[in-house]
Amino acid sequence: MSRLRVGVVGVGMISQVEHIPNLLRLGELFELVGVADPSRISRQFVTDTHGIANFETVDQLFDQRLDAVVIGSPDPLHHEQVLAALAVGLHVFCEKPLCYSLAEIAEIVAARDAARKIMQVGYMKRFDPSYRLALASLPGTSSTLRAVSVEVNDPDAWPFIAHQPYRRGTDIPKDMIAAVAAKQKRQVEQAIGVPFTDLAFRGFTGAYSSALIHDVNAVHGLLDALGVPDGEIVGAQIFANGDGGQGAVKLLDGQALWTMTHLTVPKLADYKERITLFFDDASLELEFPSPWLNHHPTRLTVTTSHGHTLSKKDLRAGYAEAFVEEMRGFWAAIVNGDPVVNPPEHAARDQALLLGLTRRHLATGPFD
Ligand SMILES: NC(=O)c1ccc[n+]([C@@H]2O[C@H](COP(=O)([O-])OP(=O)(O)OC[C@H]3O[C@@H](n4cnc5c(N)ncnc54)[C@H](O)[C@@H]3O)[C@@H](O)[C@H]2O)c1
Structure with a gap:
């Protein structure tokens, strides 16, 4: 070896x-x-x-x-x-x-x-055993797919790492921090390619590119398995001072819709991250724990019904840790x-969607 x-x-x-x-x-x-x-x-x-x-x-x-x-x-x-x-x-x-x-x-x-x-x-997330089992549990066709829903509320890491050995470096020279900030500004200008607001900057670098990017990548893997490409972006909002990011993408020529929302809730020590796929006759839901909680299985639930009889199957694929895998x-x-x-090609596709959401938000303007 x-x-x-x-x-x-x-x-x-x-x-x-x-x-x-x-x-x-x-x-x-x-x-x-x-x-x-x-x-x-x-x-x-x-x-x-x-x-x-x-x-x-x-x-x-x-x-x-x-x-x-x-x-x-x-x-x-x-x-x-x-x-x-x-x-x-x-x-x-x-x-x-x-x-x-x-x-x-x-x-x-x-x-x-x-x-x-x-x-x-x-x-x-692509290495999460429940995610891998979700891929294997999808129907063989996309013809009954109607919606993909992503909802995340995230206080960031603090409640989930307090018990771990960790020391934050507070000694980075100010000029180095300023140089990285200036570099980030130039990179974002080049990436977005149109004039942007402070709100869009915060949402693009925060809610979208730092947080929702995980779910965009995970959903892309699920859609690939179903043979469904990204469609037109039909909605995007950045809100809550950039802590919130939302998007909507048309799938299958309007036979299905993908909606996603991420919200940072800095003082709520609770984490929820759900990806749900709704089909005509079933739903498949992944509920991820905070990523910092190692060996804490992601819940995978497949719901079906036969007439009035509803059946929920809780699938468990083991306790392997995605960060280790x-x-x-x-x-x-x-x-x-x-x-x-x-591979980086996946990052390109994810980033293209997040840039599209940001431009859509800029084109339609923030809601009041
Ligand atoms: N996969 C995940 O779930 C996940 C979770 C958290 C963070 N991240 C990503 O990991 C990266 C780091 O995030 P973090 O939360 O650990 O941030 P952090 O600020 O805690 O750590 C960044 C570290 O980089 C150091 N650094 C600064 N300038 C540097 C330089 N020129 N060369 C080398 N190191 C330098 C800083 O001193 C600091 O120790 C980010 O890209 C973030 O998006 C991923």
Whole structure:
């Protein structure tokens, strides 16, 4: 079995709570060589907690004869760091959103092909055992599909990670933070391509590209299995100061509608994320727990009826953790040549839809 030498770039919340412990747990597959982060507080915490070497810069980490890198840095840095990693011959796992614009994702696809390396995006839901069982439980035809509904209320991570070892870096120099913010602004301008409001900026970078992107990707996988392409965007609103994002997409020439809403509820320590597919004669619902609650199965319910007799089937596919399984998948793609479950091409399709929603919101204006 080939053990891969891996490094982690950006050791904030997702890397400290998920990727680093998970890579260590998968010690037969990965040797975690070191981490890089400009925050001395964060990287030293990782060294103190796990005994892993830390580096201030990405270049110092890339000098450690790595095979692969896991990128968990802020969104605007993904593009340059993925390209830098591919350029030095590393396989790359990068968190979502891969990039804001389709042009940036196309550059990554070209660089991946030139480097002949694996590039996987961090859509862990595709590795969720219940999601995989949902794919296998779909009817063989889309002819009875009538609606897809996505509803998420999310307070963000705080209620679900308080029991985990995690230290937030508060020592990033102000000029570095300002440079990343300016870069993000330029990237978003290029991505959206039309004048936008502050509200649209917050909704596009927050509710849409940071949060709803997971559900868009998951629904795309379900629709692919049914052979249903995206249709016209028929509605989009960004609301609640950008904490809320909503969208509606026509499917099957209007025989079905996909609606989605994400809302951050910062002071409500409750998380709900539901994806429901309604057919003429059945519904299939996935209810995800907060992603930070590891080994907590996603509920999969298939509802059917025979006349007045309603039947609800609760399907359970095990307790495997999606964040762990996505790392196994990354390893298997590199070592065994398994298909990449989440290639950058998927990110391009997801981002195209989120950009379409943002432009639609801008075209129709915010509601009062
Ligand atoms: N898959 C998921 O469910 C999930 C959940 C949370 C976050 N994420 C994604 O993970 C990424 C990180 O999110 P987070 O919540 O951990 O953010 P965070 O702010 O907690 O962590 C980001 C880290 O990157 C570091 N950093 C800043 N500049 C850097 C640079 N130039 N090079 C290297 N590191 C740098 C910061 O110091 C910080 O430690 C984001 O892209 C986010 O969208 C994914």
